[in-house]
Amino acid sequence: MNREQQRRLEEQRDQLQKQWDIQSEKVKRIGNAFAIETDTTAKFKLEHQLSEEKAQLARLEDELNQIEAEVRSPLQPQTTTEKRLVGNQAIPEVPVWKGRDELLEELQTKLLQLENPLKVLALIGQGGIGKTSLAVKLLEALGVNCGRSAQTPVEKGANVEECPYECVMYFKAQEGTSFDDVAKFLLIDGLGIQTAEKLKSADEKIAKIIEGLAQTRTLVVLDNLESILQPANHSQAGRAISEDWGKLLNALVYQQHQSQTLLTSREVPADLADSRYEGAEPDSELVYIERIFGVATVAGVEILRQRQLKDSVPDLRWVSERVEGHVFLLTQLAAIGKGKPGYLRKHSELVTKKAEPILREQLARQSEAARDLLSRMCVLRVGIDIRGLTFLRLYTDDSEQDDRFERAAFLEEPAELTEEEISETQAILERLVDGSLVQSRYDEQQCEVFYDLHRVIVEFLQGEYKDELPNLLNSIYKFYCSGKNVENPKTLENLRPVLEAQYFAFQLGNYSEAYYLATGSLGECLQRWGHWSLLKDLCEQVLPHIDEYKRCICLQNIGVIHRDLGNWDEAARCFQNALAIAQKQESKSTIAHCNGLLGYIEQCRGNWDAAETLYRQALEVMTELGDRSGMANSWGALGDIEYLRSNRDVAETLYQQALEVMTELGDHSGMANSWGALGDIERNRGNWDPAFLTSFRRLIEQRGGGAEGKELSI
Structure with a gap:
């Protein structure tokens, strides 16, 4: 060049x-x-x-x-060399392919990177998620003509010239596949070393395999590798069923050669890590682990359409979301629902039924402790960290147990956990993640890893443990109670423990606690931050299950949300219902408060006379009760009516009365509102200096001097 x-x-x-x-x-x-x-x-x-x-x-x-x-690397003259594809059986076809083109390109780039080339690319995921299909598509993207692969053990000339490998070997492992099976395939069928049968020991065979892989650039594909791994309930969980198989996998990573290995498995092979150190992780420069999840919702819809389902788009999206893009389950459900629009949406149990054989097979390989932890995770709504999982793993409702968990929940503070307990949870969790049963997500803001379950697994486990759900819910509730004392929350995520405690309290039938959590500091934050729909849903949820006193407060809260959203008819209906309860209970303060709220609705509708009547009724009761704050609010509201009528002198008198009481009570927010109203009157009179240099200056001072958000129901 x-x-x-x-x-x-x-x-x-x-x-x-x-x-x-x-x-x-x-x-x-x-x-x-x-x-x-x-x-x-x-x-x-x-x-x-x-x-x-x-x-x-x-x-x-x-x-x-x-x-x-x-x-x-400037282009060099190309030479023609014979390229070979061999397989112990035919490479499977890919009947479904949607939504993974981007991932395919990323993996191709990973394999072909010039700097720090990979030795092993591992595709890890649940059964039926599409690992083998992705591997086959990757071979095709690399220039391998997979369609010409036959049942014969060796197929020559099946690669096209663009393929960067001189030879591609495809080996599908099965239950009972021995080391000698794979060694014979690699040595004789793949590398063409006919004298390999004379090699006696496994070490000699591995050395010869590595020697051959050093002399030719080869891609070794090991499919279905979980079938030769020890299950998670074994003392050597994740390691190969034989020491020789493990040595081979380890040699493919750490010995010198110029070839690469592409493997698929439901579990991460432990032998990919340095065998000299117990618990070591695979070298990330040599081994890249890609965890395969379901396709995106859009791609799932396309797969269902490709299978000629005539359901509506919302129904197709529901199916795709329900299985979280699990490719095998999508194809199975498509076969059931073909020609029956709406059938899958109506029969949601079919999702779990089709997933059951896959999940039972995976769960059978797990330890009892791992299955117990999964049962506790299946009722969670959001991801949870390692300390939370340790709490759940150790918590029981046995009265003879260590009471630190109950004490932590009562005191609303994290439970004291030992490093040993956390390490035990970590070990169990690693096997579940490696077994594609638990998903992990790293939160960069919190610098913490959070764990959750695929939705299909959740539904399956909830069916399996339906008789134990009350106890499971109770343990989750106790965990979130131990973290609901949140100081200075800034975001909704900071309040996650309180939200979850409220949810599980409701699920357990503890409606009084669910009410207090929804209308307490959580409700104040949701109101202040504008999460009105969420707050309204929480209040409406508990409404049928609480006594009249609490129902009255909830109705007022819901009405305030409708009021702030401009839904005046809905707001008035809530306030009227709350007023009826207050009148029945003969609660004068609540009656006055409801009248004030209804007065504001009439004011918004432009019915000033009706609003004034309601405000005066509220003022009369507040005066009778000696409620100074309520009286000041009523004077301020009446001042607004007079201001709207252009009776500014009358309005000024009312605002001054309100300001005097607010100042006496030290209510900074009320003082600021009064100063603002008085300043506005002066501005309309053309008194700019008094308006801006006095009233608005004091308004700013009061706003900055501790004006807090108003109470939810005001």
């Missing part, structure tokens, strides 16, 4: 880099919008748009990598 060609390539690379940067920002912007969007329809559109933009970004990245490779 001459200098001019090199210069043009570099210019092309720089231009592509700029396009990639722009596209990356676009993907990030859409991703942020998707994360905060709450409207279901809008979220679905954003998800589809995000998928398309990510695919475009991946295409740009692929072009950029190709150009970069040419810039670094």
Whole structure:
């Protein structure tokens, strides 16, 4: 390549880099919008748009990598060499392929990276999630003509010239596959070493395999590898069924050769880590573990449509979300629902029924402690950290147990856990994650890993442990009670323990506690932060289950939310119902308060006379009760009516009365409101200096001097 060609390539690379940067920002912007969007329809559109933009970004990245490779390694004259594909059986076809093109390109780039090349790429995921299909598609993307693979053990000339490997070996493991089976395939069928049968020991065979992989660039595909791994309930969980199998896997990672291995498994093979150290992790520079999850909701809908389901789009989305994009389950459900629109949505139990054989097989490989932990996780709504899982694992309702968990829940503080207890939980959890039964997510803000379950697993386990659900719910409730004493919350996520405690209290029938949690500090924060719909749902949920006194307060709270949203008829209905309860209970203060709330609704409707009547009724009762704060609020409300009537002198007198009491009570928020109203009167009179230099200055001082958010029901 001459200098001019090199210069043009570099210019092309720089231009592509700029396009990639722009596209990356676009993907990030859409991703942020998707994360905060709450409207279901809008979220679905954003998800589809995000998928398309990510695919475009991946295409740009692929072009950029190709150009970069040419810039670094000028093209050499190509020579024609015979390339081979061998398999112990036919490479399976891929009948379903949607939603993973971007991942496919990323994995192809991983395998072909020039710097720090990988030795092993491991595709790990649940049974039927699509690991083998992804591996086959990856082979095709690498230039392997998988369609020409036959049942014969060796198929020559099945690779196209673009394939970077001289040989590709496909070996599917099965129950009972021995080390000698795979060694014979690799040595004789793959590497063509006919004298391999003379090798006696496993070490000799492994050494010969590595020698062959060092002399030719080969891709070894080991499919269905979980069938030769020890189950999680075994003392050597995750290791190969024989020491020789384990040595081979380890040698493929840590011995010198120029080939690569692509493997699929439901569990992470422990032999990919350095065998000299117990509990070691695989070297991330040599082994890349890609955990395979279901396809996106949009792709799931496309798969169902491809299978000619005529259900409505909402129903198709429901099915896709229900199985969280599990490819095998999508195809199974499509076969059941074909020609019967709406059938799958109506018969939701079919999802769990089809998943049952897969999950039973996976659960049978787990230890009793792991299955117990899974049973406790199946009633969780959100991810949980390692300390929370340790609490759940150790908590029981046995009166003879260590009472630190009950004490922690009562005192609303984290339970004291030992490092040994946490380590035991970590060990169990690692096997569950490696076994594709538990999902993990790293939270960068909290610098913590959170764990949860696939929705299909949740529904299956809840069916399995339905008789134990009350006890399980109680343990979850006690855990969240131990963390609900949140100081200075800033976000909704800070209040997650309180939200979850409220939810599980309701599920357990502890409606009084659910009410207090919904209307206490949690309710105040939700009101102040504008999470009105969530607060309204919490209040409406407990409404049928609480006594009249609490129901009256809930109705007022719901009415205030409707009022703030501009739903005046709904607000008035709530306030009227609350007033009826207050009158029945002969609660004068509540009657006055409801009258004040109804007065505000009439004021918003423009019915000033009706509003004034209600405000005066409230003032009369407040005066009778000696409620100074209530009297001040009533004077302020009456002042608003007079101001709207342009009776500014009367309004000023009323505002002054309110200000005097607010000042006496030290109510900064009320004082600020009064100063603002008085300042507005002066402004309308044209008295700019008094208005701005006195009233508004004091308004600003009071707002900055501790004005807090009003009470929820005011």
